[in-house]
Every structure is written in structure tokens, then in C-alpha cells.
Amino acid sequence: MEIGKIPIEILNKHVFESKITRDDVLLGPDIGEDSAAVDIKGDIAVITTDPITATSYMAGYLSVVVVCNDLAAAGAEPVGVLSTILMPPESTQDEFVQILREIKEACRRFNVQLLGGHSEVSPVVTKPLIVSTGFGRVQKDLLISTKGAKAGDKIIITKTLGIEGTLILYNKEKEKLREVLTPQEITEIEDYINRLSVIEEGLIARKYATSMHDITEGGLFGAIYEVCKASKKGAKIYEDKIVLSSSVKKVSSFFNLDLYRLISSGSMLITTNKEDILISELKGKGIECCIIGEIVEDPKIEFVSSNGKSILIDNFPVDEIYKVV
Structure with a gap:
């Protein structure tokens, strides 16, 4: 494609018709x-932004999911x-349209409106780069801050760790991994796109x-580090309580990666003092x-491994995915 803005006729066909x-x-x-306009009728507007940099697999879809x-x-x-x-200039119109299809599929799936954005061909990038800004709404009394964790709160994680990282790695080395995974595990990984x-x-x-x-990014260790730093609290996590x-x-073992430092979109870390009713729901x-x-009062983050050895998480980890992609 030629350097400059994506032609209007392409956007008319694949964006503006929505x-x-x-x-x-x-x-x-x-x-x-x-610009876009949204009527929030007294709710709190919540806004976020994120790029997709670790993979080209389903990048358009992931760009919506992460925000x-x-x-x-x-x-x-x-x-x-x-x-x-x-x-990038060497990309094709079909590659651009595929990204748009993935974005629109995610929007349909999660009842999210594509509000607009910007697209162009530029020599400053060497592969497609997607940066998405997400807009949401919430009643004031339901707004949750990362810094709200309190000593005595239980730490809950949903689903399993490593969903996104495993999906990315599987699609990078699919043929090799098929030799070590069972048919059931392959089916499970191929369905991870629906669990993100x-x-x-x-x-x-x-x-x-x-x-x-x-x-x-940074996996479980990255998430708990940010929660504790924001809340000025510490945490004690037990490996033998984590269901994987x-x-x-x-897949983590195949690449010799620490899955606790592996990107894990699809899993939420929650701190709560109402763990029974939350787990039930x-x-x-x-x-x-x-x-x-x-969560503990002492601002020290301790990970107790299954062999009883304690590891201190005292900085934000580099994600394991970058050892491979």
C-alpha cells in the first residue's frame, strides 16, 4: 500500500458502513x-488505552479485548x-482489512461500538501496530480502583493463568507443540480465543x-506487584493453591518459561473480603x-512455592513472552 492515510473507499467499505x-x-x-459522542447520563466515564505488540495473531481482536x-x-x-x-509500506490491503474484520468481530461479540480511530501506511513501523482506546461507563459506587486492596482481603484469580500467552505460543509453534499435547489439550488451547x-x-x-x-503483561507476578504497590500493601501467595x-x-515447559510471569489476559485478579459470596456467584x-x-499490611510480596521456598516479588517482571516472540 502507498504511504499516507488509508483510502476513503476502503474505509467506506469496511468501517463507515457499520x-x-x-x-x-x-x-x-x-x-x-x-471525534465520537456518547451519552453517559450521569454515570462515570472510564477510559483506557493499550497497544498490541507481542503478536500478530488475531491482533485486531486482541486490541479490543485488552482495553x-x-x-x-x-x-x-x-x-x-x-x-x-x-x-508498514510492504503490507497489503488484505492484511489491513483482516485487522478490521477482527476488530469488528470483537466489537460484535462484546456489544462494543467501534467509535472511530485513525489508519495510515507509515515507514516508521515494520509490522502492523494497533493502539486502541477503550471507553466505558459505571455507576460511581461501583467504580473499582487498583489501589483499594486492604490487609486481610483474599486474593482470587479466575479461570487459569497463561491463557493469552499459551494461545500466542501455540500459534507460533503449532506443529511442534502438537507432538507433546493431547488432543483434548489442543482443543482447549484452540478455544482460548473465546476465554480472553x-x-x-x-x-x-x-x-x-x-x-x-x-x-x-508480567503475568500473575506483574498484576500482584501493581496491586500491592498501588495499595501500599503486601501479599502472600501460595503456589499449591493455584489451579493451572x-x-x-x-506449553510453558516446552519453551522453558515461568508461567507466573507470562501474559495472561483472560484471568482477573480480585481482592475481596466477601470471598464466599463472590466465588458462589x-x-x-x-x-x-x-x-x-x-493481602497483608507489611508491604512485602511473598510467593510460597510448592516446595515451601519463598520468593520475594520486589520489581515488575519482564514478560516471559518476549523470550520467544
Whole structure:
């Protein structure tokens, strides 16, 4: 494609034809429109932004998921996304259109409006770069802050760790991994694309959580580090309380990665003093979860391994995914 803005005729066909699907969205993407308009009717507006840099696999879809998950971690219902897509000159129109298809598929799936964005071909990027901004809404009394964790809170994680990282790694070395995974594990991993969202658990947990954090870059260790630093508290986590999928363990072992430092979109970390009712509601919706430890007053983050050895988490970890991708 030629350097410069994506041609209007391509956007007309693949973006501007999309109808507004939410009543609270008043102005959406169109020719010459550089802004969107949303009627929040007294709620709190929650806004977030994130790039996709670790993978090209389903990058458009993931670009919507990651910002919606950030919104859900604040207790907000995702409303819309704006997507900036920068394409290198050697890319094709088909590659650009595929990214748009993935973005629109995620928007349909999660009832999110594509509000607009920007797209162009630029020599400053060597592969497609997607940066999405997510917009959500929440009642003031349901807004959740990362810094809200309190001593005595239980730490809950949903689903299994490593969902996103395992999916990325599997699609990078699919043929080799098929030799070590069982048919059931392969089926499970191929379905992980459907388990990346934490919107449902976020909207359930906001009634009971003191803090929430979707487990993304840096994995479990990154998420608990940020929660504790924001809250000025510490934590004690027990490895033998963490429920892990065999497929996640096998893939991490294949690449010799620490899965506790592996990007894990699809799993939410929740701190709460109402763990019984929260777990009951989550499991009632078919969302697996487990208590893995508790928040403590001493601002020290301790991970007790299954062999009884303690590890201190005293900095934000570099994600294990970057050893491979």
C-alpha cells in the first residue's frame, strides 16, 4: 500500500458502513469525523488505552479485548473503542482489512461500538501496530480502583493463568507443540480465543471487590506487584493453591518459561473480603476461580512455592513472552 492515510473507499467499505448498535452512542465513525459522542447520563466515564505488540495473531481482536478487560477491571461496562492502525509500506490491503474484520468481530461479540480511530501506511513501523482506546461507563459506587486492596482481603484469580500467552505460543509453534499435547489439550488451547475476556467476571466482582486487575503483561507476578504497590500493601501467595491447566503447564515447559510471569489476559485478579459470596456467584456463571492467598499490611510480596521456598516479588517482571516472540 502507498504511504499516507488509508483510502476513503476502503474505509467506506469496511468501517463507515457499520451501523451504530448502542443507544448511548450518538456519533460514530464517518468521513471527516474526528471525534465520537456518547451519552453517559450521569454515570462515570472510564477510559483506557493499550497497544498490541507481542503478536500478530488475531491482533485486531486482541486490541479490543485488552482495553475492554482494563475497563472491566475498573468495574466499568465497555461501551466503545477507537482504534489507531499503522501499517508498514510492504503490507497489503488484505492484511489491513483482516485487522478490521477482527476488530469488528470483537466489537460484535462484546456489544462494543467501534467509535472511530485513525489508519495510515507509515515507514516508521515494520509490522502492523494497533493502539486502541477503550471507553466505558459505571455507576460511581461501583467504580473499582487498583489501589483499594486492604490487609486481610483474599486474593482470587479466575479461570487459569497463561491463557493469552499459551494461545500466542501455540500459534507460533503449532506443529511442534502438537507432538507433546493431547488432543483434548489442543482443543482447549484452540478455544482460548473465546476465554480472553474478563468482562463478565468484572461486572460480577465489582459488587464485592476492593481492587481488581486483569492479569496481562508480567503475568500473575506483574498484576500482584501493581496491586500491592498501588495499595501500599503486601501479599502472600501460595503456589499449591493455584489451579493451572495442563495445557498451560505443558506449553510453558516446552519453551522453558515461568508461567507466573507470562501474559495472561483472560484471568482477573480480585481482592475481596466477601470471598464466599463472590466465588458462589462466579461459579454460578460457570467461571472457574480459586483463592491463592491474601493481602497483608507489611508491604512485602511473598510467593510460597510448592516446595515451601519463598520468593520475594520486589520489581515488575519482564514478560516471559518476549523470550520467544
